[in-house]
Amino acid sequence: MEIATKGQLRWAFLRWAVVTVPLIILLGFASSQIAPSGDHSLWYRELAKPALNPPGWVFPLAWTALYVMIGVALAMILNARGSRYRGLAIGLFAFQMLLNLVWTPIFFGAHLVLAALLVLVAMFVVALITTLVFGRIRTAAAWLMVPYLAWLCFAGALNWGIMQLNPDAETLVPSSSSTQMTI
Numbered sequence: 001m002e003i004a005t006k007g008q009l010r011w012a013f014l015r016w017a018v019v020t021v022p023l024i025i026l027l028g029f030a031s032s033q034i035a036p037s038g039d040h041s042l043w044y045r046e047l048a049k050p051a052l053n054p055p056g057w058v059f060p061l062a063w064t065a066l067y068v069m070i071g072v073a074l075a076m077i078l079n080a081r082g083s084r085y086r087g088l089a090i091g092l093f094a095f096q097m098l099l100n101l102v103w104t105p106i107f108f109g110a111h112l113v114l115a116a117l118l119v120l121v122a123m124f125v126v127a128l129i130t131t132l133v134f135g136r137i138r139t140a141a142a143w144l145m146v147p148y149l150a151w152l153c154f155a156g157a158l159n160w161g162i163m164q165l166n167p168d169a170e171t172l173v174p175s176s177s178s179t180q181m182t183i
Helices: 006-034 042-046 058-078 086-109 113-137 139-165
Strands: none
Touching (some): 006 058, 006 086, 058 086, 058 139, 113 139
């Protein structure tokens, strides 16, 4: 049995990161293109927003940085061959990422603010468990997930605030996919 050198391990990690980081960013971007989101959404612009709602330009910057960090964390886990928790960690990560990707179409596309909040809660719980399992494999990978967890809490507070301020959010503005015509 041959043991890999530190250089070989570093290159193996970099190969994973070159795949995972762009993939996570691409998936996040694709999710945001399913329905107009942020300031591109007439519905969202018309909503009353809580005072803690940041300017629209913050969201793409924050999500890009978060996707880079969680992509690097995933690369660390994928590179941890031989860890008995690796398969579980990858499965949990995939599940929380799926929840992440469905939030945007639920919130911005379907205008289902309560359903989106429930998805956010589930996403946070699964991401927290993912982070704890990551920590059993690579401590640095778990720490890279912490800003994501913090942002999910912030996103949950925003989602809750929007729900409280807009009890009629589902009917505020017809969705862009509406086939209703006025004559």
